[in-house]
Amino acid sequence: MSLRHPARRAWRRGLAVSLAALALAACQASPAAPSADALAPASPPPLPTLTPTVAVSHAGLFVDAGQPAGPVSPWVYGTNYGPWLFVPLQMQPAAEAANLSVLRYPGGNWGDRNDMDEWNLDQYIQLARQFGAEPYVHVRLLNGTPEKAAEIVRLLNVQKQYGVRFWSIGNEPNLFGDGYDTDQYVREWRQWAEAMKAVDPSIVLIGPEINQFYANPSQAHQLELERWMVAFLEANGDLVDVVSFHRYPFPSSQLAGPPSADELRHASAEWDALIPYARALVRQHTGRDLPIAVTEVNSSWAASSGGETTMDSHLNAIWWGDALGRMIRNGVYMVNQFAIIGEFGLMNNYDVNPIYNVYLMYKEFGQQRLQASSDQALVSVFASLREDGRLALIIVNLSAEAQQVPLTIAGWQLPAQAEVLLFDKDHAAVPQPALSLNPQSELQLSPESMLLLVVPAP
Incomplete structure (x- = not known):
């Protein structure tokens, strides 16, 4: 970001909640280099194909847990x-x-x-x-x-x-x-x-x-x-x-x-x-x-x-x-x-x-992207597979109104009890009661919210 020459930035450039129960991590005493396992390859591998646009093939929110889409x-x-x-x-x-x-x-x-x-x-x-x-x-x-x-x-x-x-x-x-x-x-x-x-x-x-x-x-x-x-x-x-x-x-x-x-x-x-x-x-x-x-x-x-x-x-x-x-x-x-x-x-x-x-x-969120789509203009779904084998979904409601939307999950053993984390005007990324998910479920989304669902491994 440049802070000088503001007149040149005519096309340019282009948040307070309380932090509760925060676990305090000990500060590292010295800036030692990380282990090799923590680093990406020196030269990131080329992508084999261009990323396709997500096709909307189902009503509401759809997740295909059997269709990996690449790493996160x-x-x-x-x-x-x-x-x-x-x-x-x-x-x-x-x-x-x-x-x-x-x-x-x-x-x-x-x-x-x-x-x-x-x-x-x-x-x-x-x-x-x-x-x-x-x-x-x-x-x-x-x-x-x-x-x-x-x-x-x-x-x-x-x-x-x-x-x-x-x-x-x-x-x-x-x-x-x-x-x-x-x-x-x-x-x-x-x-x-x-x-x-x-x-x-x-x-x-x-x-x-x-x-x-x-x-x-x-x-x-x-x-x-x-x-x-x-x-x-x-x-x-x-x-x-x-x-x-x-x-x-x-x-x-x-x-x-x-x-x-x-x-x-x-x-x-x-x-x-x-x-x-x-x-x-x-x-x-x-x-x-x-x-x-x-x-x-x-x-x-x-x-x-x-x-x-x-x-x-x-x-x-x-x-x-x-x-x-x-x-x-x-x-x-x-x-x-x-x-x-x-x-x-x-x-x-x-x-x-x-x-x-x-x-x-x-x-x-997980480390492996999964195919997911939404036919809702202001509601998105992002799906991933975690390293622990669990399914993690993030649903975003950009609308100023509460939304009731159908969620279909294919390729996963359901019903199951999902862990829930909610971020909206009244909840600062805090856990909520577990949610029972079926292959086809109805979600109640609060206005201007993010919902995280973590579904147990089969």
């Missing part, structure tokens, strides 16, 4: 952090409990305006380990040098043996301005990448980190963003490991305020077009299927709070629960919400924001 990437539960985003001591236990999987640093244009020092990097690595998150470092591109970028890799991965896997080069280069164009960008990105890989060939390079991306662009600014993406893919598609962009759907212009409730309710559907479009573009211009990352994302690029749809609102949290589910369903490799704290954040200095509860809900 462990890196979709990430966020952004930087020297300008201080997590106070009293909120660190909440961050530890959120199941954050990636901590992108320095999380915005700070990294292209400043050189990172050893003390800040050590503190960041220790905090990431404390939170149980994988570090992800963005090195300076604007006014930086390949040699300085390579030295940061050497410091963290050779000298200190931190084993930082994920790296990117520059943040939102299309906003650098002052004549910085695609030719200069793709040339410099390659110079930086080759210098960094020469120090540690195992690192995963993520790019191009443009500030927005659209499916089927038609307006001039949308086409310009695609031009940056295409130029990067054609020049560096052989060297990049993961293709990335940022996405903030609102406000639609610098003069527009927060979205209406109706606009926000319908905005999450865009991911079912956006991710397949990005994949098709990557395939067209690189001849490869590369993983997709959304490394900054929230509903708005403009800081706002205290409203019905601002980023600290309950509805924004429900929007995020649905948007994240759609990205998972479409096989996205990495997702980094913006940001861990502040007006955009999962929390503030004294409490968690509503969006924090989305991570408590997905903490119980």
Whole structure:
């Protein structure tokens, strides 16, 4: 996220509940590198096929537990952090409990305006380990040098043996301005990448980190963003490991305020077009299927709070629960919400924001995607198989009204008693009485809610 040149952000950018009974995890004393088993392969494997759009073949909500749809990437539960985003001591236990999987640093244009020092990097690595998150470092591109970028890799991965896997080069280069164009960008990105890989060939390079991306662009600014993406893919598609962009759907212009409730309710559907479009573009211009990352994302690029749809609102949290589910369903490799704290954040200095509860809900989700569909415009279902053999479903109701919807589950031994976790305006991701599920059941969904069902293994 860039905080400078606000006039250039006309298309850009594009939560408080109490935290009760929180188990306090002990802080890790030293930032030791994680075990190899905890890390993804150094170069993420190409996708064999493009992810198909989910076909709606049944009335209501439908889950086919016998139809696996691919793995759930462990890196979709990430966020952004930087020297300008201080997590106070009293909120660190909440961050530890959120199941954050990636901590992108320095999380915005700070990294292209400043050189990172050893003390800040050590503190960041220790905090990431404390939170149980994988570090992800963005090195300076604007006014930086390949040699300085390579030295940061050497410091963290050779000298200190931190084993930082994920790296990117520059943040939102299309906003650098002052004549910085695609030719200069793709040339410099390659110079930086080759210098960094020469120090540690195992690192995963993520790019191009443009500030927005659209499916089927038609307006001039949308086409310009695609031009940056295409130029990067054609020049560096052989060297990049993961293709990335940022996405903030609102406000639609610098003069527009927060979205209406109706606009926000319908905005999450865009991911079912956006991710397949990005994949098709990557395939067209690189001849490869590369993983997709959304490394900054929230509903708005403009800081706002205290409203019905601002980023600290309950509805924004429900929007995020649905948007994240759609990205998972479409096989996205990495997702980094913006940001861990502040007006955009999962929390503030004294409490968690509503969006924090989305991570408590997905903490119980599975590791294997299953086919699921909904014929309801504002009700979604996401299905997964957990490592313990249980079925985990997340149902999101974006509507302002309570909904009664049929749920059909095929390929699973039913009836069974499902564990229930509820997040709505009155329940902050808290357990509810067990629910009896049959092959065909009726669900009662509260307004603007997320419901997690964990069904016993057969």
